[in-house]
Amino acid sequence: MAALIPEVVILRLPLYFRTLALLKEEKTEIVSSQELGARLQITPAQIRKDLSYFGKFGTQGKGYNVSQLLDELRQILGLDRKWLVALVGVGRLGRALLDYGGLAPQGFHVLAVFDSDPRKIGEKVGELVIQDVHKLAATVKNQGINIGIVAVPPSEAQAVIDCLVSCRIKAILNYAPIAPVVPSDMRVYNIDPVLALQTLTYHLKSLNTP
């Protein structure tokens, strides 16, 4: 099934999940695709189409049961379990991620942190001790890490990613501004401010070109 669902739909599911979680906190029981769309600035038709890939949800003219749809999305996204994360690169960006505090409540537990700088190795960040990046493969295997976050300089990123590939990690969140080369069964989500800014300028330019 997975292969038939457009990537862009999958990118929207976490937005639906987050908004439904908020609605549940607000004690909303039923939500229409109109209301959901207004919150997310996505058309109701788009929302209905996106969800239709995963089955039949909601009742015509009535809306979606918030708790039910939330549970379904939790399952679809694989959020009904804990995920174990290793962070590689404890520079400012890495530390900002560790500080952020929003990962663990969503089920993403950073269990190990790594750096290649000898001055950092052994230092504590929160509850964790920064390990030598050479121990990455061993730790990933021993601790059953599922996801790698790469926050190293671009020159080191492909080597770190190769190492994560070699220990059978299948999902990487990459902050290094490179286009990593990985096997086809591996997922890399690249977060790159330049690429983001370049899509924004496309829109700025379109606004000024009547």
Next chain:
Amino acid sequence: MAALIPEVVILRLPLYFRTLALLKEEKTEIVSSQELGARLQITPAQIRKDLSYFGKFGTQGKGYNVSQLLDELRQILGLDRKWLVALVGVGRLGRALLDYGGLAPQGFHVLAVFDSDPRKIGEKVGELVIQDVHKLAATVKNQGINIGIVAVPPSEAQAVIDCLVSCRIKAILNYAPIAPVVPSDMRVYNIDPVLALQTLTYHLKSLNTP
């Protein structure tokens, strides 16, 4: 024209641009959609379809002229000019962005930085002095800022974004984990590690569900 092009296509254009820039540095003159696809792990058919939205590029059976396509994409993406950026929020994430050094070479010049913490205001980061966030609107207008980067805590983000909207900024790169509400002519690109991780778990789950 702009409205007809799927958002997902626009998100890929910067990837093509970056890869073509790299090919040009390597003195490659012609590239096929196969070669481009192999570098980006995108199918050649997808690349040809994406580019076809913007006109006729390349020669059947021969490939794309690297310099020409690079110039075309530079124009399409609006990268043939300087863009002026204000950063709001000079915590670890904000400082990581300022440190990164990859923005200015791509034409994104951070001209002003803001924070609400009185202990930070007046402090220098690189060449810039951190300003009181209350001066945001005035500075944006005076300096002709085009793009805002929001790296403040979630509780402050919507207020900062409202302020950017009020000074006619039309493009925001938002790092705060909220779903901002903005007018329809405004573009917000949200960078949120939780949303990224949740699309990765979707794929991890699919790998384990035969």
